[in-house]
Amino acid sequence: MLRISIVFKVNIQRSNHSPEQRKEEETSSVVSGSFSTFAREEIVRTRRMHRHSTAGNYATALRSLLKFHGDKNITFSDMGCELIDAYGAWLQRKGVCKDTLSCYMRSLRAIYNKAVEHGLTEQKEPFKNVFTGISRTRKRSIEKTDINKLRNVKVKPGSFMQLVRDVFLFCFYACGMPFVDVAFLKKSQITDGVLAYHRRKTNQFVQIKLEPCMEEIINRYRSDDRSYVFPFLTSQDEDTAYREYKRKFTYYNKVLKILGKQAGINKALSSYVARHTWATLAFMSSVDMPVIAQALGHTNIKTTQIYVEDIGNDKQNWANKKLLNEVLEEHSSVQEAASVQE
Structure with missing residues (x-):
């Protein structure tokens, strides 16, 4: 058995900005009611936290959604199942693989959920009909x-x-x-x-x-x-x-x-x-x-x-083989002992 010596904790990174700065960061999104604007701000915030890979995923997903939308501003009122379902169908027609589609949807959903947490929009669950899982x-x-x-x-x-x-x-x-x-x-x-x-x-x-x-x-x-x-x-x-x-x-x-x-x-x-x-x-x-x-x-x-x-299944088969070998070996030992006694 592998010997493991590890301790785990979860640490949620908080913004170092003051409440006034955070309020100012959200103002443009509140005023415009713009998902596009909030998403761009979230990308900037994520990069400030040095989460470059996540920020890159956010940026790629937003560019894709905007391209589908004709590069027009997307408001929070636009962010419903109708838009997201149509976007998903558009990605499939373009031949985007299932896992890439899921990555885009998960990134956009994460941004949307943060907007909900900030009180910029109500939760309408626009991603409930699209694939956001991970394929085998x-x-x-x-x-x-x-x-x-x-x-x-x-x-x-x-x-x-x-x-x-x-x-x-x-x-x-x-x-x-x-x-x-x-x-x-x-x-x-x-x-x-x-x-x-x-x-x-x-x-x-x-x-x-x-x-x-x-x-x-x-x-x-x-x-x-x-x-x-x-x-x-x-x-x-x-x-x-x-x-x-x-x-x-x-x-x-x-x-x-x-x-x-x-x-x-x-x-x-x-x-x-x-x-x-x-x-x-x-x-x-x-x-x-x-x-x-x-x-x-x-x-x-x-x-x-x-x-x-x-x-x-490999582990199951291996475990079964090990069990059967132990049982059969024990059975063989009993038979050998009985033969010696005879």
Whole structure:
């Protein structure tokens, strides 16, 4: 069974703005009754909180909705089932895949719900008829033997490929820690053998006790010349660092695919594989689903179930085979004992 030593807390990030500033931020939306205006303001607020990925999703979804609407202003009174249902049908006609459609709808729904919380509109549930779930994902995990292949693959010391190999393993060792959180990880976030970070996507606070395999990798890249644990980023400015991260993320995944082939792994590697692999192996080792969900930083356990649902039958079959083997072995032992007595 996997040995896990983690502590989880949820931290909701609050705006540092004064009540007067927050009121001023909402004024333009109140006056105009404009969903479009509020959405743009929410994108700006989300970026200020350094949630760049979420802000990007919001911006992409808003551009898509506005394009459907003829680039005309969308008011809160427009935001009803009729508009959203028609938008969903338009996306389908354009050949947008189900998960992308769902991502757009979830982003727009999140913005709309925040407007409801601010009292800018009443809750009319305009998204109740459209798909906002997550489809079954293709299996992205690799096997235990593949992890060992990566550990043993020959890489040039000090090369970027060695860094990629080590960080992929670190992501796996750290309970499927997302690559973005590893890239932004600072030395100040490690104290007394405990790594602490907020997931950039969900803001969930996670603490992980460092194991020797994790410390070995951290020590390999230890440097007094930078604040980051790993040498991906250089800038201390959040926006500049995020642009650095985006470039390194692309290169990281490119090198991972090359590394996987060199290691003799049949499945294409990506940053997500370490995360899915940890979830899969934890599930196969009978770690409770809520623990896996918390370790992955999922706020909804349904997302975790999607990660592991493809191996549900495999686990059931494995458990049944193990049980039958134990029963049949015991039966054989009894028969052998009886034969000896005869």
